[in-house]
Amino acid sequence: MTDLRMPNPVAAPSRSRAEERNDSSATDAPVGSVSGEVSAVRGYLLSRGNSAGSDRFFAGAMLLCALAIFALVALIAVELMTQSRLSWHAFGFSFFYKFNVDPITHLPLFWDPVNGVFYALPFIYGTLVTSLVALCIAVPLAIGLAVFLTEMCPLWMRAPLSFFTELLAAIPSVVYGLWAIFILVPLLREHINPVLMAIFTEPGLTHLLGWTGLFGDNGLFGGVNLGLGLLCGGVILAIMILPIIASLTREVMRSVPNSQREAALALGATRWEMIRMAVLRNARIGIVGSVILGLGRALGETMAVAMVIGNSPEIHLSLLSMGHSMASVIANEFSEATSDMHRSALIEVGLALFLVTIVVNAFARILVWAVTRGAPARVQ
Amino acid sequence: MNRNRGRNLRSLWRSGVDHLATGLAILATILVVAPLIAIFFYLVYKGASSLNWAFFNQIPKPEGEVGGGMANAIVGSAVVLLVASLFGIPIGIGGGIYLAEFGRGTKLANAVRFTADVLNGVPSIVMGIAAFSLIVVPMHHYSALAGGVALGIMMIPTVTRTTEEMLLMVPHSVREAALGLGVPNWRSVLSITLKTASPGVITGCMLAFARVAGETAPLLFTALGNQFWSVSLNHEISALPLQIYNYAISPYDDQHRQAWAGSLVLIALIVIAVSLVRFVTSRGTLKGAS
Numbered sequence: 001m002t003d004l005r006m007p008n009p010v011a012a013p014s015r016s017r018a019e020e021r022n023d024s025s026a027t028d029a030p031v032g033s034v035s036g037e038v039s040a041v042r043g044y045l046l047s048r049g050n051s052a053g054s055d056r057f058f059a060g061a062m063l064l065c066a067l068a069i070f071a072l073v074a075l076i077a078v079e080l081m082t083q084s085r086l087s088w089h090a091f092g093f094s095f096f097y098k099f100n101v102d103p104i105t106h107l108p109l110f111w112d113p114v115n116g117v118f119y120a121l122p123f124i125y126g127t128l129v130t131s132l133v134a135l136c137i138a139v140p141l142a143i144g145l146a147v148f149l150t151e152m153c154p155l156w157m158r159a160p161l162s163f164f165t166e167l168l169a170a171i172p173s174v175v176y177g178l179w180a181i182f183i184l185v186p187l188l189r190e191h192i193n194p195v196l197m198a199i200f201t202e203p204g205l206t207h208l209l210g211w212t213g214l215f216g217d218n219g220l221f222g223g224v225n226l227g228l229g230l231l232c233g234g235v236i237l238a239i240m241i242l243p244i245i246a247s248l249t250r251e252v253m254r255s256v257p258n259s260q261r262e263a264a265l266a267l268g269a270t271r272w273e274m275i276r277m278a279v280l281r282n283a284r285i286g287i288v289g290s291v292i293l294g295l296g297r298a299l300g301e302t303m304a305v306a307m308v309i310g311n312s313p314e315i316h317l318s319l320l321s322m323g324h325s326m327a328s329v330i331a332n333e334f335s336e337a338t339s340d341m342h343r344s345a346l347i348e349v350g351l352a353l354f355l356v357t358i359v360v361n362a363f364a365r366i367l368v369w370a371v372t373r374g375a376p377a378r379v380q
Numbered sequence: 381m382n383r384n385r386g387r388n389l390r391s392l393w394r395s396g397v398d399h400l401a402t403g404l405a406i407l408a409t410i411l412v413v414a415p416l417i418a419i420f421f422y423l424v425y426k427g428a429s430s431l432n433w434a435f436f437n438q439i440p441k442p443e444g445e446v447g448g449g450m451a452n453a454i455v456g457s458a459v460v461l462l463v464a465s466l467f468g469i470p471i472g473i474g475g476g477i478y479l480a481e482f483g484r485g486t487k488l489a490n491a492v493r494f495t496a497d498v499l500n501g502v503p504s505i506v507m508g509i510a511a512f513s514l515i516v517v518p519m520h521h522y523s524a525l526a527g528g529v530a531l532g533i534m535m536i537p538t539v540t541r542t543t544e545e546m547l548l549m550v551p552h553s554v555r556e557a558a559l560g561l562g563v564p565n566w567r568s569v570l571s572i573t574l575k576t577a578s579p580g581v582i583t584g585c586m587l588a589f590a591r592v593a594g595e596t597a598p599l600l601f602t603a604l605g606n607q608f609w610s611v612s613l614n615h616e617i618s619a620l621p622l623q624i625y626n627y628a629i630s631p632y633d634d635q636h637r638q639a640w641a642g643s644l645v646l647i648a649l650i651v652i653a654v655s656l657v658r659f660v661t662s663r664g665t666l667k668g669a670s
Binding site for chain 2: 042045049050051054055057058059061062063064065066067068069070072073075076079080082083140141142143144145147148149151152161164165166167168170171172173174175176177178179181182183239242246270271272273275293296297299300301302303307327330331334335346347350353354357358360361362365
């Protein structure tokens with residue numbers, strides 16, 4: 001009894017509304033569109049009836065949410081520009097390449113908030129060098145990991161390994177920084193840097209390759225070994241961007257159709273030849289895209305770098321020297337900036353970072369999209 | 381004969397290269413997984429040995445004194461993340477619904493999607509500056525609200541993109557069945573499509589939440605940090621990542637100990653969130669689909 005009665009209150013009005021719509025579509029809608037595309041009929045039906053008003057309101061609200069994303073990016077850009085106007089007017093483009101010379105020590109002077117000197121060159125240098133070091137370490141490892149996971153790994157290991165790499169991505173950057181301060185810095189100082197210094201200041205090599213400028217006491221690994229510095233920042237960045245590059249590279253490699261692999265194997269290729277000819281060659285644009293995406297992440301990474309880079313606005317060739325990156329200088333000095341000019345200069349550094357990461361990310365997205373777009377649907 | 385030997389050498393060389401490549405790939409995997417295991421176990425070891433009750437129910441002692449805890453930072457993190465979720469998740473889901481249900485295939489939708497990806501790549505420190513100049517400057521003081529909004533903006537792109545992807549997986553027949561029964565479109569989107577896709581949408585929200593839960597940079601000059609109890613949206617507030625950062629760069633051993641404990645608590649929260657997501661999604665995503 002109840003079973004029969006239950007559906008009635010719900011079914012009755014809906015049926016009548018449905019009939020109403022049917023009638024109106026039968027009388028008003030052009031016949032051609034009915035047989036053609038479903039969405040046109042649905043669109044027509046939805047524009048009629050009691051709920052059209054609330055439907056339109058709902059669609060508008062959702063559109064507003066989507067437009068809010070536009071508005072936010074625009075707002076961030078406008079806000080950064082207006083807040084950095086002061087330093088832009090004072091320094092112009094020379095903000096990014098000029099420097100003063102200290103009258104006493106005759107060393108270049110880039111950044112001196114007390115005396116109102118603000119030139120951003122050392123931060124750009126620090127960001128570029130740490131990102132480059134990170135890419136040099138992370139890219140081969142990430143590609144190796146991705147190759148192993150997609151092509152060689154026994155099935156039972158695949159899930160735990162990919163879970164592990166995902167976990168690596170979930171660890172907050174401040175925790176990486178904490179680990180770097182207490183483990184990585186001593187490790188570099190005691191064990192790794194001395195080896196690198198010994199190699200790069202070895203007299204024979206210095207004599208042979210001294211013309212590159214990378215060897216000797218003023219070379220890539222000269223100077224004082226404190227553990228902190230550009231190299232340490234680069235290493236911790238490498239650990240942080242590895243999971244991103246690895247997972248995207250895996251994604252791109254998986255979108256290479258299996259028939260390509262089978263064709264290579266059928267021609268008698270060994271596994272490595274198959275990977276090189278069928279997988280890596282087909283996926284190379286996507287791999288470049290994922291590397292650039294990792295670069296975008298490395299450029300903007302703040303906390304871990306700020307904790308180990310040494311925080312001094314200078315430029316030295318040595319990777320063991322202290323440095324400063326664009327993000328780390330903002331993190332370190334922003335809340336203590338007292339003068340308007342100091343704050344404005346920091347915001348200008350932020351604006352530059354914003355623009356650079358947008359360009360880098362957009363480029364990488366386009367590359368990744370270009371590769372995965374034509375990929376057939378994966379069957380899993 | 382000679383030719384045969386050459387062929388043998390060649391195949392030897394090829395299989396040697398093959399083995400070398402395999403070895404290198406395995407080496408790379410070990411080199412990636414080893415630091416993770418090192419970080420993880422060291423963290424658990426250091427954190428677990430420094431955790432105590434005081435950590436959870438006391439506020440920080442003055443600098444240099446031994447003891448105290450991070451109760452205010454844990455509560456502060458909760459407040460900031462609540463604000464962030466209330467701000468970011470509705471806008472994110474709304475944007476995702478627009479992309480999947482209303483703007484499908486239009487130029488505007490493509491532009492929104494691209495903008496969301498761009499927003500996803502904006503460095504977190506820049507988000508902090510934006511929240512600083514949008515909220516802290518007009519209000520003339522640091523506040524929990526500013527920190528929450530900064531994190532909320534960071535949640536939007538992730539939520540939008542996952543919502544869109546999950547809604548696109550809902551089959552058309554489900555929508556058409558709802559509409560055929562005379563359900564208004566807005567109701568069908570909310571109660572049928574979104575509900576069908578809800579495990580995936582919740583996954584997206586949790587992933588975004590886990591991502592911003594560990595963010596420090598946007599809070600540095602918005603929430604600023606606080607040594608005392610505060611739950612007011614209008615005042616400076618402490619947060620777990622901020623407190624870890626301050627303690628990590630301090631010279632005191634006891635504060636280092638607490639930084640490790642705080643890291644363990646933070647990671648535990650994030651891992652619980654992520655594995656909760658895995659649990660929910662492994663129980664059958666999209667019961668309506670396929």
